[in-house]
Amino acid sequence: MKKQRVLITSLVILMMLTLIFALNVSAVSEEKHKYLQKAKILLQKRTKVMNDAIYENKKLSLVKKELAKIEKGSCYDWDVEVIENFRKNPTDYCYVHGLKVSEVKNIDIKDDIINFKLLITWNIEDYNGKMEIKEKYNLKIVKQEDSFYIEKFDIIK
Numbered sequence: 001m002k003k004q005r006v007l008i009t010s011l012v013i014l015m016m017l018t019l020i021f022a023l024n025v026s027a028v029s030e031e032k033h034k035y036l037q038k039a040k041i042l043l044q045k046r047t048k049v050m051n052d053a054i055y056e057n058k059k060l061s062l063v064k065k066e067l068a069k070i071e072k073g074s075c076y077d078w079d080v081e082v083i084e085n086f087r088k089n090p091t092d093y094c095y096v097h098g099l100k101v102s103e104v105k106n107i108d109i110k111d112d113i114i115n116f117k118l119l120i121t122w123n124i125e126d127y128n129g130k131m132e133i134k135e136k137y138n139l140k141i142v143k144q145e146d147s148f149y150i151e152k153f154d155i156i157k
Contacts, residue, residue, distance in 0.1 A: 032107045035114045038148045039141055040101055043120075045070045046079070046150060047096050053083045054093050060084070072142060072149040094124040102134060112143035117156070 049070070053063040063083060067076055086093060105117035116139040121132055140152035 031109065035107065035109065035141070036101070036104060036116070039114070039116055039118075039139055039150075042070050042141060042148060042150050043099060043101075043139075043153075046153075047099060050079065050083070051096055054086055055095060060087070069147075070150060072144075073151045075150045075153050092126060094126045097123040097125060097130070099123070105136070113151075114141050114143075115139070116141075 046067075049063060049066045052058045052066075053060070060083065064080060067079055071079060100121045100123075101118050102121045103119035105119065106115075108115040116137075118137050118139055119134060120137055121134050123130065123132055125131075136156040138152060138154045138156060139150065141148050142151045143149075
């Protein structure tokens with residue numbers, strides 16, 4: 001009788017621990033999914049702004065305002081520099097028709113900073129026609145107040 005009680009108590013504790021662990025994993029996965037969706041939206045907005053700046057010759061002051069809504073720090077500075085250099089020295093930049101996050105290697109969340117390692121498939125077009133290319137990236141987004149911004153977007157070599 002005592003062995004049965006110990007066994008039943010052990011099973012109940014084990015089931016409770018399993019349930020707690022499962023709920024915790026689910027909450028973490030949901031949080032990571034939410035941040036991944038934010039990152040995808042930011043990357044799509046960035047792509048549109050860059051395309052408009054390069055191919056639609058949108059005013060630089062407007063482009064800077066649009067970038068400031070989605071980027072901070074070195075990412076913002078780099079993109080503005082790329083656009084300014086392109087306008088001074090026009091060259092062949094690929095038109096980006098779209099992007100897809102093909103694989104998520106890692107998501108690291110610390111306070112309001114989210115770091116991703118991603119494999120991105122780009123649908124691009126140049127003078128040779130349309131093509132897909134895949135590249136690995138480090139992406140860092142930050143949350144400030146109620147908004148998210150791209151702070152870092154670097155290719156992994």
